[in-house]
Amino acid sequence: MPRATQSPFARQAASATLRPAVGASVPKHEGHDKVTGRALFVDDIRLPDMLHGRTVRSSVPRGLIRRVEFDPAFDWRGVVIADHRDIPGANVVAHILEDQPLLAAREIRHADEAIVLVAHADPERAEAARQAVRVEVEPLEPVLTVEDALAARVKLFGEDNVFKEVRIARGDLAAGFAAAALVVEGVYHSGHQEQLYLENNGMIAERSADGGIVVRGSMQCPYYVHHALQLLLGLPPEKVRVIQTVTGGGFGGKEDYPSMIGGHAALLAWKSGRPVKIVYDRLEDIAATTKRHPARIHVRTGHARDGSLVACEVDVVMDGGAYSTMSPVVLSRGAIHAAGAYRCPNVSIRARAVATNTPPNGAFRGFGVPQTQFAVESHMDRVAARLGLDPLELRRRNAYVVGDVTPTGQLLRESVGALETLERTAVRVHWSEKRRRYARENAAAARAEAAGRVAPGGRRLRRGIGLALSWHGAGFTGSGEKSLQSLAALELAPDGRPRVLVANTEIGQGAATVFSQVVGERLGLPPTEVWIETPDTDRVPNSGPTVASRTTMIVGGLLEQCARALRERLELFAERPLQGGADFRQVAKRFLARRGPLRVERRYQQPSHMEWSDETNRGDAYGCFSYATLAVEVEVDLDTGEVRVLHVTTAQDVGKAIHPVLVTGQIQGGTLQGLGYALLEEVRWKDGRVWNHQLTNYVIPTAVDAPPIDVLIVECPYSGGPFGAKGVGELPMDVPAGAVVSAIAHATGVRLDEIPITPERLLRALARARETP
Amino acid sequence: MSPLVTLSFTLNGRRRRVRVPPMKRLLDVLREDCGLTGTKEGCGEGECGACTVLLNGLAVNSCLVPAAQAEGARVVTVEGLARGRGLTVLQRAFVEGGGTQCGLCTPGILVTAQALLARTKGRVPGEDEVRWALAGNLCRCTGYQKIVDSVRAAARARNGRKDSARAGAGVRADAPKKRRSSTGAARTRAKAGAR
Amino acid sequence: MRAALSTLEVARPRDVRHALALLHESVAGERLVPLAGGTDLYVSLNAGVVPGRRFLDLGGLSALRGVRDDRGALEIGALTTFAALREHPAVRRRAPALAAAAATIGAWQVQCRATLGGNIGNASPAGDSLPVLLAHEAIVRLLSVRGARDVAFRELFRGYKDLALEPDEIIGSITLPASGRGPAGARPFFRKVGTRRAQAIAKVSLAGLLRVGRDGRVDAVRVALGSVAPVPVRAARAERVLFGARPSAAVACAARAALLEDVSPIDDIRSDREYRERVAGNLLEQFLRSSDARFAR
Numbered sequence A: 001m002p003r004a005t006q007s008p009f010a011r012q013a014a015s016a017t018l019r020p021a022v023g024a025s026v027p028k029h030e031g032h033d034k035v036t037g038r039a040l041f042v043d044d045i046r047l048p049d050m051l052h053g054r055t056v057r058s059s060v061p062r063g064l065i066r067r068v069e070f071d072p073a074f075d076w077r078g079v080v081i082a083d084h085r086d087i088p089g090a091n092v093v094a095h096i097l098e099d100q101p102l103l104a105a106r107e108i109r110h111a112d113e114a115i116v117l118v119a120h121a122d123p124e125r126a127e128a129a130r131q132a133v134r135v136e137v138e139p140l141e142p143v144l145t146v147e148d149a150l151a152a153r154v155k156l157f158g159e160d161n162v163f164k165e166v167r168i169a170r171g172d173l174a175a176g177f178a179a180a181a182l183v184v185e186g187v188y189h190s191g192h193q194e195q196l197y198l199e200n201n202g203m204i205a206e207r208s209a210d211g212g213i214v215v216r217g218s219m220q221c222p223y224y225v226h227h228a229l230q231l232l233l234g235l236p237p238e239k240v241r242v243i244q245t246v247t248g249g250g251f252g253g254k255e256d257y258p259s260m261i262g263g264h265a266a267l268l269a270w271k272s273g274r275p276v277k278i279v280y281d282r283l284e285d286i287a288a289t290t291k292r293h294p295a296r297i298h299v300r301t302g303h304a305r306d307g308s309l310v311a312c313e314v315d316v317v318m319d320g321g322a323y324s325t326m327s328p329v330v331l332s333r334g335a336i337h338a339a340g341a342y343r344c345p346n347v348s349i350r351a352r353a354v355a356t357n358t359p360p361n362g363a364f365r366g367f368g369v370p371q372t373q374f375a376v377e378s379h380m381d382r383v384a385a386r387l388g389l390d391p392l393e394l395r396r397r398n399a400y401v402v403g404d405v406t407p408t409g410q411l412l413r414e415s416v417g418a419l420e421t422l423e424r425t426a427v428r429v430h431w432s433e434k435r436r437r438y439a440r441e442n443a444a445a446a447r448a449e450a451a452g453r454v455a456p457g458g459r460r461l462r463r464g465i466g467l468a469l470s471w472h473g474a475g476f477t478g479s480g481e482k483s484l485q486s487l488a489a490l491e492l493a494p495d496g497r498p499r500v501l502v503a504n505t506e507i508g509q510g511a512a513t514v515f516s517q518v519v520g521e522r523l524g525l526p527p528t529e530v531w532i533e534t535p536d537t538d539r540v541p542n543s544g545p546t547v548a549s550r551t552t553m554i555v556g557g558l559l560e561q562c563a564r565a566l567r568e569r570l571e572l573f574a575e576r577p578l579q580g581g582a583d584f585r586q587v588a589k590r591f592l593a594r595r596g597p598l599r600v601e602r603r604y605q606q607p608s609h610m611e612w613s614d615e616t617n618r619g620d621a622y623g624c625f626s627y628a629t630l631a632v633e634v635e636v637d638l639d640t641g642e643v644r645v646l647h648v649t650t651a652q653d654v655g656k657a658i659h660p661v662l663v664t665g666q667i668q669g670g671t672l673q674g675l676g677y678a679l680l681e682e683v684r685w686k687d688g689r690v691w692n693h694q695l696t697n698y699v700i701p702t703a704v705d706a707p708p709i710d711v712l713i714v715e716c717p718y719s720g721g722p723f724g725a726k727g728v729g730e731l732p733m734d735v736p737a738g739a740v741v742s743a744i745a746h747a748t749g750v751r752l753d754e755i756p757i758t759p760e761r762l763l764r765a766l767a768r769a770r771e772t773p
Numbered sequence B: 001m002s003p004l005v006t007l008s009f010t011l012n013g014r015r016r017r018v019r020v021p022p023m024k025r026l027l028d029v030l031r032e033d034c035g036l037t038g039t040k041e042g043c044g045e046g047e048c049g050a051c052t053v054l055l056n057g058l059a060v061n062s063c064l065v066p067a068a069q070a071e072g073a074r075v076v077t078v079e080g081l082a083r084g085r086g087l088t089v090l091q092r093a094f095v096e097g098g099g100t101q102c103g104l105c106t107p108g109i110l111v112t113a114q115a116l117l118a119r120t121k122g123r124v125p126g127e128d129e130v131r132w133a134l135a136g137n138l139c140r141c142t143g144y145q146k147i148v149d150s151v152r153a154a155a156r157a158r159n160g161r162k163d164s165a166r167a168g169a170g171v172r173a174d175a176p177k178k179r180r181s182s183t184g185a186a187r188t189r190a191k192a193g194a195r
Numbered sequence C: 001m002r003a004a005l006s007t008l009e010v011a012r013p014r015d016v017r018h019a020l021a022l023l024h025e026s027v028a029g030e031r032l033v034p035l036a037g038g039t040d041l042y043v044s045l046n047a048g049v050v051p052g053r054r055f056l057d058l059g060g061l062s063a064l065r066g067v068r069d070d071r072g073a074l075e076i077g078a079l080t081t082f083a084a085l086r087e088h089p090a091v092r093r094r095a096p097a098l099a100a101a102a103a104t105i106g107a108w109q110v111q112c113r114a115t116l117g118g119n120i121g122n123a124s125p126a127g128d129s130l131p132v133l134l135a136h137e138a139i140v141r142l143l144s145v146r147g148a149r150d151v152a153f154r155e156l157f158r159g160y161k162d163l164a165l166e167p168d169e170i171i172g173s174i175t176l177p178a179s180g181r182g183p184a185g186a187r188p189f190f191r192k193v194g195t196r197r198a199q200a201i202a203k204v205s206l207a208g209l210l211r212v213g214r215d216g217r218v219d220a221v222r223v224a225l226g227s228v229a230p231v232p233v234r235a236a237r238a239e240r241v242l243f244g245a246r247p248s249a250a251v252a253c254a255a256r257a258a259l260l261e262d263v264s265p266i267d268d269i270r271s272d273r274e275y276r277e278r279v280a281g282n283l284l285e286q287f288l289r290s291s292d293a294r295f296a297r
Helices: A010-014 A031-036 A123-131 A146-151 A173-179 A222-233 A257-272 A282-288 A327-336 A369-387 A391-398 A418-429 A431-450 A480-484 A511-523 A551-574 A581-595 A660-679 A736-748 A759-771 B026-033 B089-097 B106-119 B127-133 B145-159 B161-170 B180-194 C016-027 C041-046 C082-087 C089-094 C096-102 C116-122 C130-135 C236-242 C249-262 C273-291
Strands: A051-057 A063-070 A080-082 A114-120 A133-139 A162-170 A182-190 A202-207 A213-217 A240-244 A276-279 A295-303 A309-321 A347-355 A461-473 A487-492 A498-501 A599-603 A625-637 A643-653 A709-714 B005-011 B014-020 B052-055 B058-061 B074-076 C009-011 C033-035 C054-057 C067-070 C073-077 C139-144 C147-152 C157-159 C170-176 C187-194 C202-212 C218-226
Touching: A031 B089, A031 B106, A051 A123, A051 A257, A051 A282, A063 A114, A080 A257, A114 A123, A114 A133, A114 A257, A123 A133, A146 A309, A146 A347, A162 A327, A173 A295, A173 A309, A182 A369, A202 A257, A213 A222, A213 A257, A222 A240, A222 A257, A257 A276, A295 A369, A309 A327, A309 A369, A327 A347, A327 A369, A369 A391, A369 A461, A369 A660, A369 A736, A391 A418, A391 A461, A418 A431, A418 A461, A418 A625, A418 A643, A418 A709, A431 A461, A431 A625, A431 A736, A461 A736, A487 A551, A487 A581, A498 A511, A498 A551, A511 A551, A551 A581, A551 A599, A625 A660, A625 A736, A643 A660, A643 A736, A660 A709, A660 A736, A660 B145, A736 A759, A759 C273, B014 B026, B026 B052, B052 B106, B058 B106, B089 B106, B089 B145, B106 B127, B106 B145, B127 B145, C016 C054, C016 C139, C016 C170, C067 C089, C073 C089, C082 C089, C082 C096, C082 C116, C089 C096, C096 C130, C096 C187, C096 C202, C116 C130, C116 C170, C130 C187, C130 C202, C130 C218, C187 C273, C202 C273, C218 C236, C218 C273, C236 C249, C249 C273
Parallel strands: A051 A276, A213 A240, A309 A347, A643 A709, B005 B074, C009 C054, C033 C054
Antiparallel strands: A051 A114, A063 A133, A080 A114, A162 A347, A182 A295, A202 A213, A202 A276, A295 A309, A461 A625, A487 A498, A487 A599, A625 A643, B005 B014, B052 B058, B052 B074, C067 C073, C073 C170, C139 C147, C139 C170, C187 C202, C202 C218
């Protein structure tokens, strides 16, 4: 919890004041509370007189609400009930288009859509009350697939069911293809993915004495919830207070959804006048909350004889689900990255997000990019095979270098580590040698089997190695950061220590630690001397959401500026340079005594060279990009289609590793989510509802499924980031899927264009390949 | 409503008596009736291991244990691993080595790892052994690598310098360091936690 | 938790006799539901599926716990946990397939609670120990106020999640007879294909045992599968093809064809029929060639 407590490692850290804070792996800021069980997550908090809220949801994907029946046999005493008519403000969850209601009023647009809320002091009674509400719905024909959405026989949104279309063009596509020596085409499919943060969504709301509302809970973006609650309750900003509690993972799943569950808790608290807690169980969380957008991606590329790209055409369709929520921005980010980290003079990208009657898909680490990177990297592997070229070599010939121009026309001025990540990965993993060795061993195994020789245990195994290269723009897309106008502040606490005031949340990734390092470094203080204020909209300015790989680069950058300014003020006051440590505190205390409070603020200023047009999708999409190469070694069981990931080696260009252990942890964690995406994780549907909404059946990797993950940090500094740092949170999620496809193709000769590559899909493909040689 | 039963058990070394419904989950007894919220619920179906506690020395999912079956038992939760405000060598390794990120899985993982360390006294469990032991504790943040590294680093520290030389081959550049100074005290605490 | 746990009652018997008496008495009214390690029960309760309001807690009956090695026959108390089974020297020696299966049930935490009797009593066709018990020709001792009766494991399953137990009977112990291991030199086999590498539910599992006699013909064979039918199944047709045959690729192929008649897999939440059929066949061939390389030629 980014609570302002003294770290247990203060003594150790104090003795290390001479060591710079940035670049050192200091103990995690809130680590002590997390390993002792003291950290309070939302479900650990009990308020006096508190009720427990439950949500009555739709069991069908589309229909009209005819009647809501409250079982007359049930004892309704003590039960608080709320529906859409109880909403004091607008029945809308504020995202981009404001098309999603907090509670369905008449029309049901997806299964598990919220209709009625109930609350009771006893959670068991609340649950029983939920089960005693029956909603009579007249079912309508649902649209459950992207194909049906595009056919637009049933219209859910506008005339064509398209929430948003993005077009990006550069050069002359037709001329590019005309000049190509080789044209390769492929269609790639990716499925839903559940964020599966270990802590389910949860919120506690209560009315405040001043007639406002206080909502605390698990979230990434307190000011998103703050904004949403104003509209829902019809309250001015100062009457709404949102406080983040220790948050057990987010990965995007707590970017937009907290506005929904927070609104539900607030509505029940508003109506009952008592504190209300809503914490989902896993079943509800998986069934009702957002997922990664499934995508169908058509890629067509033209190449010169040496493999260099001369034309690239990509068509992306993403399933946005029932409401637009974050889909427009997920789509545009996915589209901007869709041609991969490769220079190409002639590009055309078209991307559409369509409406279906499935729960809205939303933010998930990578935000549209894992889909398009899976497609383009699978495609590049196919191209390499067609050219008879080593996949590494094909990428070498095409990867971005400084001076290249992206499809949106952005000139890559600096900090392009693509080639370095490629080369370092290749060397570390012994790429060429393993590529040859596995091919040789596989051929030998096939010969042995044909001759009737049996391997140990009768197994028929094949091994392969594959790689992928990806990029990820850090910060909001295009003019996003400019319009966010993020504001960060740093002040002196009464004890003379600096206190960080930002709305960015510690959600496990280490934001609090990194902030304390950045500030500590500039002030000459050990990071443990830096307080981090709890993200509480009454206390911290709006420094923007904790999303988009922006926290270290953008907000860390603002804090670095704040720290410089704070130090200058104190040095001017002391009329000498500060010595850090105890000296800093003395001077600070003297300042507070003589001059009063000291607080400095910095607002985001876009670098002057950056330009972006939302109309044409031309210009500088991001301040900079991060790059990663990942090589994965797999073992395929030909009898079962099971894929065991043996090892991962990855080099990732993060600009500057402010905290090597944390950044490595981000890369390893994102990598495993990416491996789950590629191999294991499949949301299965039945009649428009999530069928496998249990952890038993929506499987994520265990420690045994996870391979050893060897991380190489590449530092190509970005002049616009603090100490050269750029975004890294999402990048690791983008790379694994393409590498896995490539490794399986290397191991078996069979290339799959759909993820996850479940044993069912792989075994079927292997059988087909045998039948049609 | 079923009548409540009196449940007596030893919780983190102290005798406790609570009046609870007999089929109430041990998880809820700990969190609601004993006020120890360190034990977490991640799934309620014995998959994620966030609710792991030691029941008579065995790692179990407390979301699958009826209160009635904890009668007379010794229960250890994450709160009982260390004494006072100090940390066990294992907890310290997690803080320094990146073994904890969001922290929701951490209490269960620490308890399972504690059980593993108790079973592997005098040696450092191999990477695979640690992975299999932790297969019932899901983590979505770390990719497990730093959890495995932290557990092994703790085992090395516990066993002192002799072992760390032998197991040194597996040390990663970013694995927790500065272990020697804390070894003595940490060893005592680890023992206390293993009860 | 979607079930109202505070409304559930538990009877805690002093000993086995008391337990059987309580269960017998309850049959006339609201029957007590036997409760062992709870690892399946609480998953149901969490999802709101309540099998009964009153439970009979067998957890304290230490007489039903433990492994006895009786001149080669293993008698396993129904309340023996999988953690105990996977580490028990006699189990590892005499029934390595059972130890292997035990190690794949849930994860460590579940193995510390889940019992062999519970795995049988839950009667899921995906129960990991069940194909092994079938292959070992296990005998299940059922207890009631009327005394004990032994039932061949093979006869225990009447249908999907339906066991041939009287309402007042509990599972007391499971015996793996010495003969269940087959003649000397018979090779045991167990493989589970689950939803992931660890802590997984089976999509297909196969337990087997095979020996090729001095005359070059198969003189002992047993094949049992899980998750490919409403109940765990012995592959009787495949066994008939194999018994007495000389190992060859052609025989393996014929056995595979026969196996498809033995199983009747379905599409469900974890896999599909096509996959299960293919994998069942592949596992059979793997089992055969690993038992005798001539099955690959």
